[in-house]
Amino acid sequence: MQSKLAKLLVVAIFSCATGAVVAHHSAQVYFDSEMSMTLENAVVVSLVLVNPHSRLVFTVEGVDGEFVEWTAETQSYNSLRRKGIGRDLVSAGDVVTVIGNPSRSGKPYLRMRQLILPNGDTVNFYGGGPAITPAGS
Amino acid sequence: MKTKMMLTFATAISALMLSTAGFSGDAAKSELSGIWDMSQFGRNGHPRNPKLTDVGQARFDDFSPDKDPNLKCVMPGVPLGVYDPYPLEIIEQDHQVVFLYEHFHMVRRIFLDGREADADVPPTLVGFSVGHWEGDTLVVKTTNMQENLMWNNGRPFSGSEDTYMIEHYRREGDLLVFDATVYDSENYEEPYRITGQRQFNPEGEIFEYECYAEYGGVE
Numbered sequence: 300m301q302s303k304l305a306k307l308l309v310v311a312i313f314s315c316a317t318g319a320v321v322a323h324h325s326a327q328v329y330f331d332s333e334m335s336m337t338l339e340n341a342v343v344v345s346l347v348l349v350n351p352h353s354r355l356v357f358t359v360e361g362v363d364g365e366f367v368e369w370t371a372e373t374q375s376y377n378s379l380r381r382k383g384i385g386r387d388l389v390s391a392g393d394v395v396t397v398i399g400n401p402s403r404s405g406k407p408y409l410r411m412r413q414l415i416l417p418n419g420d421t422v423n424f425y426g427g428g429p430a431i432t433p434a435g436s
Numbered sequence: 437m438k439t440k441m442m443l444t445f446a447t448a449i450s451a452l453m454l455s456t457a458g459f460s461g462d463a464a465k466s467e468l469s470g471i472w473d474m475s476q477f478g479r480n481g482h483p484r485n486p487k488l489t490d491v492g493q494a495r496f497d498d499f500s501p502d503k504d505p506n507l508k509c510v511m512p513g514v515p516l517g518v519y520d521p522y523p524l525e526i527i528e529q530d531h532q533v534v535f536l537y538e539h540f541h542m543v544r545r546i547f548l549d550g551r552e553a554d555a556d557v558p559p560t561l562v563g564f565s566v567g568h569w570e571g572d573t574l575v576v577k578t579t580n581m582q583e584n585l586m587w588n589n590g591r592p593f594s595g596s597e598d599t600y601m602i603e604h605y606r607r608e609g610d611l612l613v614f615d616a617t618v619y620d621s622e623n624y625e626e627p628y629r630i631t632g633q634r635q636f637n638p639e640g641e642i643f644e645y646e647c648y649a650e651y652g653g654v655e
Binding site for chain 2: 329347349350351352353354372375377378380
């Protein structure tokens with residue numbers, strides 16, 4: 300399992316000069332804010348919109364062909380609600396791209412900063428800009 | 437059924453009294469009433485490098501995320517909750533100013549009627565707050581705060597018996613300008629000063645903030 304994860308991380312992670320990330324709930328301790336990872340062809344299992352953190356569960360096929368279940372933590376539901384994000388954002392079975400900061404623990408866990416929907420729109424979970432960037436813009 | 441109806445009626449009367457009482461004071465005292473957003477002003481209202489005592493430094497070094505009360509769905513209390521990213525609704529009454537924080541449904545009552553803390557009551561998360569007006573500025577003194585965090589990056593608050601906090605809240609146009617100075621000599625060499633602003637949002641809403649500890653993210 301560990302080596303499978305390691306292979307997947309090697310494939311998925313790239314360095315990113317993200318600059319300072321504002322801390323919330325000690326997030327800088329859990330997640331490596333200096334690293335960004337992109338997980339493509341992620342198949343949605345569930346989206347739970349709650350406080351203090353919402354959660355997307357999805358699976359991704361590893362390099363060995365086995366599927367790994369990932370958990371992506373993101374903003375609180377109250378923050379997402381103010382951005383106009385609701386439970387119709389994704390459905391089970393949707394194929395999406397998840398972008399975020401990996402967990403320092405090495406587990407299949409990340410802080411989701413962006414999500415690319417099946418229609419190509421990008422959801423921006425953090426920052427003060429628009430919540431949705433339309434595909435192609 | 438009868439009891440339930442009476443309770444509902446009592447609740448409605450209480451809500452009506454709460455919503456109208458703020459308008460019975462003089463004009464200067466009603467300046468703070470309303471919903472105030474924080475989000476667009478960021479969160480960096482804490483000092484960058486506060487001077488910790490040896491005791492405070494040891495507590496800071498000992499911090500780990502599993503000790504963050506917010507992740508366990510325990511409300512922040514104060515001083516931690518003074519600088520908070522979610523909206524705050526302020527309701528003014530003659531005898532008190534009520535701070536209704538969306539985050540964790542935290543409620544603070546700033547008593548203006550001269551009452552004093554009950555010495556038999558142990559320290560609490562929001563402590564005991566009394567206030568007075570200096571012109572258009574609400575000045576708040578809070579005591580009886582329990583051990584807590586100053587900030588959820590692990591900066592400690594001792595909750596020692598001699599700790600207290602002085603806050604100022606003043607309206608400047610559509611801004612609520614505030615500061616809080618926390619006196620905690622056990623953990624800090626100097627008083628710890630927090631500053632911030634909130635934006636008036638007449639269209640704002642306070643949402644329910646139910647919290648589920650299993651979604652706190654402690655791996």
